[in-house]
Amino acid sequence: MDATIQKIKEIKENQDNWRKTECINLIASENVTSPFADQMYLNDAAHRYAEGKTWARHYQGSRFIDEIDSLTQNLFNTLFQCKCTDLRPLSGTQSNMAAFAATANFGDRIMTSAIQNGGHVSHTKFGTAGLIGLKETSFPFDAQEMNIDIDATEKLIREKQPKIVLFGGSVMLFPHPIKELSEAAKEHGAHVMYDAAHVFGLIAGKTFQDPFREGADILTSSTHKTFPGPQSGVVMSSKDNETWQAIENKIFPQITCNFHQHKLFSLAVTAQEMITFGQDYATQTIKNAKALAQALFERGFDVKAENNGFTQSHQVLFDATSHGGGKHVAELLESMNIILNKNFIPGEKINSKTMKSPAGIRIGTQEMTRWGMKESEMTEIAELIKKAVIENKNVKEDVKELRKNFLEVNYCLTG
Ligand SMILES: Cc1ncc(COP(=O)(O)O)c(C=O)c1O
Missing domain, CATH: 3.90.1150.10 (Aspartate Aminotransferase, domain 1)
Incomplete structure (x- = not known):
């Protein structure tokens, strides 16, 4: 066998054996x-294009991609009891990009958790929020409770009037106080968002918190952390409104074209x-x-x-x-x-x-x-x-x- 091919096979086997059989x-x-989700991951849609919205694509040949896209969206809407799901973002970061870009302009303010307190880099000036030109204010944090300080944050939201109030993060030991803080955020018309990347599977399992019922309007997530699907991203909304249309119009054509649509079969199996x-x-x-x-x-x-x-x-x-x-x-x-x-x-x-x-x-x-x-x-x-x-x-x-x-x-x- 060609030495390069031999090497490629060997590296793959090493990866699979090490992490799948020898590591904790x-x-x-x-x-x-x-x-089963692995088996469904490799399919013809990996070679295709399906630009545009479900059932309204710009190319021919996508009828089965539309069918699986629509079926998977319905499974996600059922699981999370919401109205709208877009599975085109390729990652949680792209989901955040779409949600931020559709709801705020350069110079607007986002309020969220600092990195030391569990925030993700995409929420900050170093990541996606910075790319879009958002100013950042951190939630005051109660290190004893390991959670957002509700009273101090409520005051700060009223003072700073951020355009986006974003809950969720990369370290989340406890549910975030969406219920307690979304009224203060909505008073001045802020978008209340929840980055569920880490706890998406726990929310699906109804064991953590329920962001849509607690006051979040938009949810962004990865699909591969506690939710055990293939690597990808998702944006969801409780309402089919102007904001949702704006998010969809950011996802395509500004953030994705092809969206690795072969993932949908595997995502659908995982949702089921x-x-x-x-x-x-x-x-x-x-x-x-x-x-x-x-x-x-x-x-x-x-x-x-x-x-x-x-x-x-x-x-x-x-x-x-x-x-x-x-x-x-x-x-x-x-x-x-x-x-x-x-x-x-x-x-x-x-x-x-x-x-x-x-x-x-x-x-x-x-x-x-x-x-x-x-x-x-x-x-x-x-x-x-x-x-x-x-x-x-x-x-x-x-x-x-x-x-x-x-x-x-x-x-x-x-x-
Ligand atoms: C809270 C949060 N949001 C977004 C992301 C980015 O997810 P992705 O790697 O899918 O872009 C992460 C990644 O760990 C995260 O922890």
């Missing part, structure tokens, strides 16, 4: 699709799986996060939000300062096949040093839950992390041994 995957923004199993999966994911947080805390880790039961989501956050910092801990654990990431923690200053090695470690339990792990395995994982980080032991073989028993994806349908 705890990155909070990742997941694994079901074998979440309709069937979403509540069980999301419930177990949260139980696992609570169990892992408790077990790490009992083993001497400085896990955030002890006073509130550590977490109500898929995430656990701990301060790794006394263990050499986030970068050191994440790299050490990676060398032993425990895959997680460094993260800022509330109160931390952002500078060139902390960008390289922030103090925290962020963990997500959603993927290992899909591989079938329960609370007792979370205790085992905490013990392995303690042995590696606190006792300087090499636990790589123990990690592989534990993982060997969890090689089948759960909560899924077969074709």
Whole structure:
């Protein structure tokens, strides 16, 4: 066989074997699709164009793409009990771009969580909000409660009158206070948005919060974090109104042309799986996060939000300062096949040093839950992390041994 082809195959096998059979995957923004969703992912639509809106495309040949697009939108509308879904954005970042660009102009203000308090870079001047020229004001944050400070934020919304008030984020241990704050936002006509990228699967499973019923008008998300679909993006709305039309007109032609429409078959399967199993999966994911947080805390880790039961989501956050910092801990654990990431923690200053090695470690339990792990395995994982980080032991073989028993994806349908 040609040496280059041999190499390509070898790299692919290494990727699949390592992450699918030998690692404990705890990155909070990742997941694994079901074998049936994988099988549906590769199809002829990957080679086609379907520019424009569903059933009103600009090219010929897209009737089955329209059919699957419309079916998938209906599944998402059912799952999230809303009116409008657009599955064309290729990622959560593009979804935010469409929602921001359709609702605010250069120089307008967005109010959202600072990066240290869980905000995503796309919400900031360094990311999509900056690209569109939005000014940024952060929600005041209560580090004890690990959530937005409601009273101080309400005051600040009235004072700054932002055009967009954006809830949701990359670290969300607890539901955000949409209900408490959307009245102040809407008083001056702000758009209330919710970036559900991280907790989309928990919302689908009805175990976290319900942004549309709590006051959000627009929801943006990725489809591949706690929602275990192929990598993509989505924008949803509670109303089919002028704002929705403006968002759709940003998605095409300003942000996408072809939209990797082959993903729709796999997304549809995932949505149907979440309709069937979403509540069980999301419930177990949260139980696992609570169990892992408790077990790490009992083993001497400085896990955030002890006073509130550590977490109500898929995430656990701990301060790794006394263990050499986030970068050191994440790299050490990676060398032993425990895959997680460094993260800022509330109160931390952002500078060139902390960008390289922030103090925290962020963990997500959603993927290992899909591989079938329960609370007792979370205790085992905490013990392995303690042995590696606190006792300087090499636990790589123990990690592989534990993982060997969890090689089948759960909560899924077969074709
Ligand atoms: C809250 C939030 N929004 C948006 C994104 C961007 O998602 P994507 O990688 O799909 O662009 C992320 C990524 O982690 C995120 O955490």
